[in-house]
Amino acid sequence: MSKGDIRNLLSRDTRADRVVPPTGYTAHLTLFVSGAMAFLAVFALALSLASGRIADRWATELAGAATLRINAPTAQLAAQTEAALTVLRQTPGVASARALTGDEQAALLSPWFGPDLPLDTLPIPQLIEIVEGEPGLDAAGLRLRLGAEVPGAVLDDHSRWREPLVDAAMSLRRLGWVSILLIGGATAAMITLAANASLAANAQIIEVLRQVGARDRFIAGAFVRRFTYRALLGAAVGTLLGMTGVLLLPEASDAGGFLTGVGFQGGGWVLPALIPLLGAVVAFFATWTAARRKLKELS
Amino acid sequence: MIELENVSYTYGDGELLSNVSVELQPGSFHFLTGPSGSGKTTLLKLCYGALLPTSGRLSAFDQDISTLDRDQMALLRRRVGVVHQNCQFLDHMTLAENVALPLMVSGRSESSEHGDLTELLSWVGLGTRLDARPPELSGGERQRAALARAVILSPDVVLADEPTGNVDWEMSQRLLRLLIELNRMGKTVLFATHDLSLIRAAKSQIQARVLRISQRKLQLAGADL
């Protein structure tokens, strides 16, 4: 089937569609199925886009930073910090390393212990903030060296908790895409069923059309256009409802974290508009295949 | 136009037509007669490819009909106008749309031939019933509508299967006259009927051959009619 064929099929004089009676439950079934499926597809799409965004953000925000913690008796703390900084300065892949000041450490702790914490009387480990540079930090090598030279140092390169988070977001995105594929497949199956039912119910009409010299492509075309336009209409309504639903979700905020970030952003709003087109394409091919097969069977 | 050579046809176990040979010459007028159940409809169906011969050769427009694919068969149907014994229409469409159906399926614009359509329907006496639905029509009106639909593409051959099956004598005469008129316009006509008085009535108006199916054979009927 060439591009010209498809254009012909879709643009033939619409009066020709009247040869198929416009009523019947298959009409409602197609409208409902494509509407419901489009509605679901909007959410699956929103989910995959949002989780994709989150995966990207987490991966970039958390990569490139690491923390070194020095646990040592107060007397040795300064010396070990100095030794650690020296090691870090000589380590390839460390762009900068800086010991946090007492105030900064207090600020980090105050959400947990309140503002009046007498830091100087408590044995608080010293934190060193590391910013990674090229060619990337060899965390294992650095740990080995620190183990030998700075016994109280513990390196936290954040990968321990970064990776599962990013993985989770990535799987969520994959699940979203798989859902969209499944929705497409289910739509194709349902429309094939509806088209077959419609073709069977109109066997007599097909017989009359053949008697007066209709070719298969004419008969198939009448059914294909019916189902394609119905699917387009149903999916358009379903998509609009789905997008309204997504719009009504709360705005993304820090407090809400992931859940409130589900939605479309910027150019992402254009993507759902493709859903009705996709629905129409699915209906087109499902009906076309069903019709060709049925017409062969009826001859 | 249409030529049968030793054509046999068998439904299930019973042979209905046995070694039938006949040629419909261009411009000829044939009656086809025989008792009910003798195979008149079957012979017509063979002629327009709705059935394929069990044996023998049937050619239409110099093409062996058994070699045609579905598309070619559709093109053949456009060259052979058929008035079916139980003429079927699309009940959700108007009479005018039904009669114009062959135009529509062959991709010819209906509107450009709208004048012709009204003229054609007036010719069969249905000029005022353009917007009627087929179920609202009487038996005779349906037969005439079927005739109009059969000839709208100006086919070379017209096959009419009992077009006078359920109409009165007056209307039978009228339909006969329409078919004779088509024949005078150069169409090849095959008219199946078991109404012998109609055939006798036609004899004064037209040179027609009468084919009779009797005991699975096709014979040329003589003066015994």
Ligand SMILES: Nc1ncnc2c1ncn2[C@@H]1O[C@H](COP(=O)(O)OP(=O)(O)OP(=O)(O)O)[C@@H](O)[C@H]1O
């Ligand atoms: N599809 C079919 N399957 C089996 N037998 C059939 C089929 N169609 C017709 N027949 C049988 O073939 C025989 C001839 O049928 P056909 O319709 O050709 O007769 P006909 O001469 O047109 O009769 P009528 O004058 O009543 O219209 C009949 O006995 C009929 O029962």
Ligand SMILES: [Mg+2]
């Ligand atoms: Mg018959």
